[in-house]
Amino acid sequence: MPKTTAAASAKKTAAKKAPKLVIVESPAKAKTIAKYLGKGYKVEASNGHVRDLPKSQIGINVEEGFEPKYITIRGRGEIIDRLKREAKNASAVYLATDPDREGEAISWHLAHLLKIDETSLCRIEFNEITKDAIKKAIKQPRAIDLDLVDAQQARRLLDRLVGYQISPILWRKVHKGLSAGRVQSVATRIVCDREEEIQSFIPEEYWTLGANIESRDGVQLEVNFAGLRDEKNTNLPNEESVNAVIAAVEKAPFVVDKIEKSEKRVRPMAPFTTSSLQQEASRRYGFSTKRTMVLAQQLYEGVEVKGIGPVGLITYIRTDSIRIADEAREAAKQLILAEFGEEYYPATPNIYKGKNGAQDAHEAIRPTTLELNPKQLKASLSRDQLRLYTLVYNRFVASQMTPAVYEISAARIHAQDYRFRASSSHLVFQGYRKVYMENEEASSEPSSLDARLAEGMELFATEFKPVQHFTEPPARYSEALLVRALEEQGIGRPSTYAPIISTILDKGYVRREGRLLMPTELGQIVTGLMKEHFTDIVDVAFTADMEQKLDNVEKGDTDWRSVLSDFYGPFAETLAEADAKIEKIVIEDEVTDIVCEKCGAFMVIKNGRNGRFYACPNFPACRNTKSILQTVDCDCPKCGGQVIVRRSRRGRVFYGCENYPECDFNSWDMPVREKCPDCGGYMVLKRNRAGQQTWQCANAECGKVIPAKETEQKED
Numbered sequence: 001m002p003k004t005t006a007a008a009s010a011k012k013t014a015a016k017k018a019p020k021l022v023i024v025e026s027p028a029k030a031k032t033i034a035k036y037l038g039k040g041y042k043v044e045a046s047n048g049h050v051r052d053l054p055k056s057q058i059g060i061n062v063e064e065g066f067e068p069k070y071i072t073i074r075g076r077g078e079i080i081d082r083l084k085r086e087a088k089n090a091s092a093v094y095l096a097t098d099p100d101r102e103g104e105a106i107s108w109h110l111a112h113l114l115k116i117d118e119t120s121l122c123r124i125e126f127n128e129i130t131k132d133a134i135k136k137a138i139k140q141p142r143a144i145d146l147d148l149v150d151a152q153q154a155r156r157l158l159d160r161l162v163g164y165q166i167s168p169i170l171w172r173k174v175h176k177g178l179s180a181g182r183v184q185s186v187a188t189r190i191v192c193d194r195e196e197e198i199q200s201f202i203p204e205e206y207w208t209l210g211a212n213i214e215s216r217d218g219v220q221l222e223v224n225f226a227g228l229r230d231e232k233n234t235n236l237p238n239e240e241s242v243n244a245v246i247a248a249v250e251k252a253p254f255v256v257d258k259i260e261k262s263e264k265r266v267r268p269m270a271p272f273t274t275s276s277l278q279q280e281a282s283r284r285y286g287f288s289t290k291r292t293m294v295l296a297q298q299l300y301e302g303v304e305v306k307g308i309g310p311v312g313l314i315t316y317i318r319t320d321s322i323r324i325a326d327e328a329r330e331a332a333k334q335l336i337l338a339e340f341g342e343e344y345y346p347a348t349p350n351i352y353k354g355k356n357g358a359q360d361a362h363e364a365i366r367p368t369t370l371e372l373n374p375k376q377l378k379a380s381l382s383r384d385q386l387r388l389y390t391l392v393y394n395r396f397v398a399s400q401m402t403p404a405v406y407e408i409s410a411a412r413i414h415a416q417d418y419r420f421r422a423s424s425s426h427l428v429f430q431g432y433r434k435v436y437m438e439n440e441e442a443s444s445e446p447s448s449l450d451a452r453l454a455e456g457m458e459l460f461a462t463e464f465k466p467v468q469h470f471t472e473p474p475a476r477y478s479e480a481l482l483v484r485a486l487e488e489q490g491i492g493r494p495s496t497y498a499p500i501i502s503t504i505l506d507k508g509y510v511r512r513e514g515r516l517l518m519p520t521e522l523g524q525i526v527t528g529l530m531k532e533h534f535t536d537i538v539d540v541a542f543t544a545d546m547e548q549k550l551d552n553v554e555k556g557d558t559d560w561r562s563v564l565s566d567f568y569g570p571f572a573e574t575l576a577e578a579d580a581k582i583e584k585i586v587i588e589d590e591v592t593d594i595v596c597e598k599c600g601a602f603m604v605i606k607n608g609r610n611g612r613f614y615a616c617p618n619f620p621a622c623r624n625t626k627s628i629l630q631t632v633d634c635d636c637p638k639c640g641g642q643v644i645v646r647r648s649r650r651g652r653v654f655y656g657c658e659n660y661p662e663c664d665f666n667s668w669d670m671p672v673r674e675k676c677p678d679c680g681g682y683m684v685l686k687r688n689r690a691g692q693q694t695w696q697c698a699n700a701e702c703g704k705v706i707p708a709k710e711t712e713q714k715e716d
Helices: 003-017 027-037 077-088 101-113 131-138 146-173 184-200 239-249 274-285 289-301 326-339 383-399 439-443 479-488 497-506 521-533 540-555 560-581
Strands: 020-024 041-045 092-095 205-214 220-228 254-266 303-305 309-311 404-415 418-429 458-470 510-513 516-519 590-595 602-608 611-615 625-627 631-635 642-647 653-657 671-675 682-687 693-697 705-707
Touching: 020 027, 020 077, 027 041, 027 131, 027 289, 027 309, 041 077, 077 101, 092 101, 101 146, 146 521, 146 540, 146 560, 184 479, 184 497, 184 516, 184 521, 184 540, 205 239, 220 404, 239 418, 239 458, 274 289, 274 383, 274 479, 274 497, 289 383, 289 479, 289 497, 326 383, 479 497, 497 510, 516 521, 521 560, 540 560, 631 671
Parallel strands: 020 041, 020 092
Antiparallel strands: 205 220, 205 458, 220 418, 254 404, 254 458, 303 309, 404 418, 510 516, 590 602, 602 611, 611 625, 631 642, 642 653, 671 682, 682 693, 693 705
């Protein structure tokens, strides 16, 4: 055999023996995927992005068609060198980053660094990290989707153009270190606008009127005023109007005009999207959006399950689709039929229609397998991982079940010229509620009208219950409600909700008050400047329209450079005008009555990365600082001192006495002022699985549980 032929044959044989390289973002994902691929494959992690725009400069050549200047991210040199060595020795390289714009961009950057042809079949994607999904993806490689890359690149460059050119103006005119962002500024404005609504709100008085009525043979009924007999108006604006109604009907018969019975069928909610998961985790467990996404990422990438090894437990977590795969629907059907029976599975499978504009590239968030139920994973997951997995698991199963059925009874009643109404709701079939119950449903009390009630029956008032009310301003946003607002108004996308909220908190534009978000003075000042001088940047409709343009780039319908060009011309003019018009603003620190023990000055309140803190105004000569303690409106059960909010070494919140270590009182649950009615011990705030708040006696031998009152304590 000629030498050249032998050498070629040996090279071909060596290539066959060389492993195939699969590159993912995270080491956790790499570990899980390596288990499924086995021999013949090597799985490495890039640890996220490997290239980005430089931090020290804008990094965009506007004159050359917005050409970006990418550099290797500091600290990633060793990772890139390792990937280059592995790629050189591999028989094939597959880029298996996340199945979204960001993941596609990471693959594109890796292809550039590793000198892989972006049009070759080098890209694989999967919606879940399971053996079947990984094996299927390996058999179906594709080229890098440059439309997805362009959409991500356009977003990145837009954000850089805005942030790196408005921020220096804010530094000069307001305070060094400030920043403005294309989307974060809109989110801050939403919070600020809500605060303005609250501050300018003027409450209006109104009344409601209830009555207990009873027939001569003992039929009792609770009714509510519903207006004049011939009008729909039910308004009772003041006490005089209430007294007029009572005077007219207190001696008159209440006559039952009509009794109506109907059946109400309540369909289950769709499986989770990114935003609905963030909202539900916040409502039930108080998780921040960031916390929810960290936990969800862990469940998606793979968790070590005892007796099995690393397993990806849920599907891809950044999605606004509520579609599910046919095989997942069939698995749910078999589980429901086996565990609950035929009456709990609908004759026609439940299929949910997504909102307009939702991207349907991925499924809804669901378990990768129903064989691993939450009870089986209790020993393998952390407390919070298990809570989130249970939410995802139960919501998905419930989404495929039959509706809950209620029997609704309503009685229309008149007394003199006034209408009254009584109604009841009775659950007759649990349906999906056997598995998953919404907070709103859990809070409703079952009731039923007296079976002896009949049309034409006369009853008489035994008690009137007038209640004065005042209209209330709109509620402040929680993280969950802000996510909903961003989603409804088309601002951001599933992958951006958590970073947006983290950014406005970290920058000190918004602060948390318990679970609610409030703008800081700094946030209001910056938002005011942005509204006056950068109207489009903080305009909700403008931002939503820009998101749509980026979606069009992803679809291949719009050129990314034209999107930037159309935006940048007017923006550059606005920048020049704003820089000339904005005058220097001095923000005075809030002075407290706390004396600095090092130099005697009155300390001031400053905003830092971890929230507000006390600082000496004589910095840098005096660098004394103190944390601002969160307190609970409850005395220490042991010594009577103040109960304060603390954090464990792992960051978990608990409650302890300010007099520690002299007093060793501590509790994982927030103590309240209320004393146990049975044993006199202190009580703590609890939330049940349905999200209802209760007070529970801390004495394990007692354990008395009562509903939490409206005057429940809050953390200050």
